[in-house]
Amino acid sequence: MIQQKICLLGSFSVGKTSLIRRYVDSLFTEKYLTTVGVKIDKKQLEFNGKTHSLMIWDIAGEDDFTSIRTAYLRGMSGYIIVIDPTRPHSYETALSIHEMVKTTVGELPAVFSLNKADLKPTWQLETPQHQHLQQMGHPIVETSAKQNIGVETMFLKLVEKLGGQHG
Amino acid sequence: MDKLLANICASLNIAVFCQRTNGAFQLLSHTPDWLVFFLGQSVSMEAILTDAFPYLTCFIDDAEQHWQARNATPLSSGVWVEIDELGNEIAIEANALWVDGQAVLLLNNLGEKYRKEVSHLQQLREGLLTQEKLENEVQKRTLKIKQREEEIAIKLVSLTSYRDEETGAHVKRIGLYAAAMGKALGWDTQQIDDIRIAAPMHDIGKIGIPDRILLKKGKLTSTEFAIMKRHTEIGAKMLQDSHIPVLDMAADIALCHHEKWDGSGYPRGLIGEEIPVSARITAIVDIYDALVHERVYKKALSEAEALELMGSMTDSHLDAKLFEVFLGLLPVMRRIRQEVNEINELLVSY
Numbered sequence: 001m002i003q004q005k006i007c008l009l010g011s012f013s014v015g016k017t018s019l020i021r022r023y024v025d026s027l028f029t030e031k032y033l034t035t036v037g038v039k040i041d042k043k044q045l046e047f048n049g050k051t052h053s054l055m056i057w058d059i060a061g062e063d064d065f066t067s068i069r070t071a072y073l074r075g076m077s078g079y080i081i082v083i084d085p086t087r088p089h090s091y092e093t094a095l096s097i098h099e100m101v102k103t104t105v106g107e108l109p110a111v112f113s114l115n116k117a118d119l120k121p122t123w124q125l126e127t128p129q130h131q132h133l134q135q136m137g138h139p140i141v142e143t144s145a146k147q148n149i150g151v152e153t154m155f156l157k158l159v160e161k162l163g164g165q166h167g
Numbered sequence: 168m169d170k171l172l173a174n175i176c177a178s179l180n181i182a183v184f185c186q187r188t189n190g191a192f193q194l195l196s197h198t199p200d201w202l203v204f205f206l207g208q209s210v211s212m213e214a215i216l217t218d219a220f221p222y223l224t225c226f227i228d229d230a231e232q233h234w235q236a237r238n239a240t241p242l243s244s245g246v247w248v249e250i251d252e253l254g255n256e257i258a259i260e261a262n263a264l265w266v267d268g269q270a271v272l273l274l275n276n277l278g279e280k281y282r283k284e285v286s287h288l289q290q291l292r293e294g295l296l297t298q299e300k301l302e303n304e305v306q307k308r309t310l311k312i313k314q315r316e317e318e319i320a321i322k323l324v325s326l327t328s329y330r331d332e333e334t335g336a337h338v339k340r341i342g343l344y345a346a347a348m349g350k351a352l353g354w355d356t357q358q359i360d361d362i363r364i365a366a367p368m369h370d371i372g373k374i375g376i377p378d379r380i381l382l383k384k385g386k387l388t389s390t391e392f393a394i395m396k397r398h399t400e401i402g403a404k405m406l407q408d409s410h411i412p413v414l415d416m417a418a419d420i421a422l423c424h425h426e427k428w429d430g431s432g433y434p435r436g437l438i439g440e441e442i443p444v445s446a447r448i449t450a451i452v453d454i455y456d457a458l459v460h461e462r463v464y465k466k467a468l469s470e471a472e473a474l475e476l477m478g479s480m481t482d483s484h485l486d487a488k489l490f491e492v493f494l495g496l497l498p499v500m501r502r503i504r505q506e507v508n509e510i511n512e513l514l515v516s517y
Contacts, residue, residue: 013292013296033289036288037246038222038247038248040247063292065288065292069225069245071226072225072245073225074228075224
């Protein structure tokens, strides 16, 4: 079995916890409950004939009051950065977190999630911002924890990039 | 551990461990109920805490360093959340410290303290979300207002092209040349947008000049020329006092685009940098565009001839430094000339 630690990162209230709840427990709740600290969930999946045991770290979102401890990233195999495109500020936060991760632990497999796809008509991500994300070379997946869109794909894309490496 | 300390630990929901040589931890305090579920049978023996609490994998290296430094000040792990046997969340914090020659690790179930912290942060973050939404809404509405300002300004620009021979394409090119200059000078986006709209309005005051003078084919008499010169002040009066930045800039340009670097221009005889930079830019791009295009009363000069003539006007008429910037942008200016060359360009695209 391949054990891998992956982290979900992003601004507060972008839906990191909801994505994990949807993926691990097939649940969704509309109410926003802020995460304080770290929650760890486990999920096993089969990919390319191998069993992967994912340890999914749900890390409290960044805001004016809290920042991500770099120690959280130790032993991480890859990460997902979640953006809420209805909030342009979360895009800026995503970029700064991505830079912080690269500076702290170097280049690792990553996926960008454009979450809240159920609210797509109200997305405010401009074309240049979308192009900038694409130029980074990481997969971009449109997701909705509410409507279960792209959630499984998002994790699979990351596992695909992780390959057989252990955490 | 004596009874008093045991009671304190129980009251504070703290479990006290000391590190053994093999990296395992021995529980020194009584076992709090909440810990039993996570440690299972190892609760009475030495426990591998990183197995029971995977979160500690990101803390244990820092704790080791802390113990090696024999530091008696507690080092916090930060909070993490576990789920107990009933499916309830338990928030735990670890603290590493060196006490009496032993590496000690405290595990603290934060209980109510955590719930209060969550409630507090929840309120703050909901406040931030509301603030973000409001700022976003203000930005969107500001953009709409800006677009309306631009639409009004463009309508004004189109008025001038009905009165004299200047084509719509000419006024549009003036705006684009001027915006390119602003960008090269490192202006912010707002100023660049403003001059793109404002520069084409430089001759808007001609609307107040009688046709017999404005459209006269021959040379103007000194009286007629004096009237013609008034288009600068008429334009400025039309545009000023709106408190709309783009129209304020347009008023400056309308008033000062015939001022000359050596002070021999009109209407006020301003010298050098007394002339607003927006007007100095507009003077350069207006002259350039007028020289290289044909008019009913004159043939077009080649670009080389135009630039030579403009070069001879630096220091007397034109700002030499800005002219240098202009020369550096010639490939851009040529592209604008090529792209914007239809008489009806203005009416179609605006």
